Amino acid sequence: MSRYRKMIGMLAVITLAVCLCGGTAFAAGSTGDVAGAIESTWNDASDQIKTVVNNVVFPVIDLILAVFFFAKLGMAYFDYRKHGQFEWTAPAILFACLLFTLTAPSYVWSILGM
Template sequence: MKHKKIMILALALLLLTALCCTSALAAGGDVAGAVEQTWKEAAKQIKAVVEKVVFPALDMILAIAFFVKLGGAYFDYRQRGQFEWTGPAILFACLIFSLVAPKYIWNIIGI
């Protein structure tokens, strides 16, 4: 009796799998063309998200870090009499790079 239930369950799962699975065929059998077209559409969306979300968020984080580091360097200057330029300079260079990166990064990647 137990084997009969297992066989019925296995056949039901096999039938359900056969009904739910469909073949994905490219138009005219051109799989490479279908993949390229999908990538072109996805690349446009990726580019839009990166330009409108990722780079502005990165710019904001770097700007906040730069001003915090600059303020910390100023307070160290008032306390010790020596201004440390390294931290603020590195953050400023990163901020400038991330501000101008969207202008040329897509040419490098090829999108």
């Protein structure tokens, strides 16, 4: 008998959870205009996203690339001292990526149409 009580209890808890979490979501009032709700949310959030990307994301990427560039430049110098030839490929690629990310905030938003 206790097995049936456990099953009924679990069924009641699951039913209660479904009823509490299964509410209807309306987009933009009761009109059902999902595209309009998404556009208005994007218009409200786009300035905040742009600010965060310009002030946090790009500087972090720049810092990481600068550290890697100088570390690779130092390692290439020590390889030059050891083997007599300087390998330019990796430092040149890192430098190009660093220049790209340093100048990206000035043009990336016009490309994306913001």
